[in-house]
Amino acid sequence: MTKSSGADPRKTDVKVSLIGGHRLAGATLHERTVTASLIGGADIDLTDVGIPDGAELRITKLSLIGGVSLRVPRNVRVDVRGLRLGGVKDDGPSEPGGPTVRIDAWGLVGGVSIRRA
Template sequence: MTKPSADQTQKTDIKISLIGGHRLDGATLHERTLTVSLVGGADVDLTDVEIPDGAELRITKLSLIGGVSLKVRPDVRVEVRGLRLGGVRDTGPTEPGGPTVRIDAWGLVGGVSVHRP
């Protein structure tokens, strides 16, 4: 992933399924990803992705049932927004700056878990 300049348009990946979740990694993601499922979560592994300082990678998850399991490097800040029944588990950096992954999780049931090596 590279930090887009002001005149570049950001690419958006869209993943849709009725039943079943999505497995996403650095090779399958662009700056923005939308994953939609009726029942199923998203398993996202970004441990091998170089996110430049100040850049933001954005993942939007829409589902009735299903959460997000996110794996990132220890220096990546994670912001979680949205509405869902289920908490957020993250013990990573909270200060602004550095690389950021933003998760917009919208659903009825499902939390967001952040794992760091």
């Protein structure tokens, strides 16, 4: 996760496409990221990122069709919000405390799948 510089601490990365999703790796993300597409989801891998305790990484996904596939380390708490037709699948509990990844998933069709490494 890249830290925002002192010049603009609220930097938000925006990724847009009409058709096709986005593949995001932790080293290229800032504290806030927005992905938007007409058709296509987001494949996000945060396993190689050291998110500090108490920090919150926010990812917003907007699409008509497409879900979110998220990979996080075991110590990361995941908070899923938004409105979509599709559920949330989390393969295990996170440890108490630690950093937080907040996913705001807005779409017509598509769920959120969380895998822990």
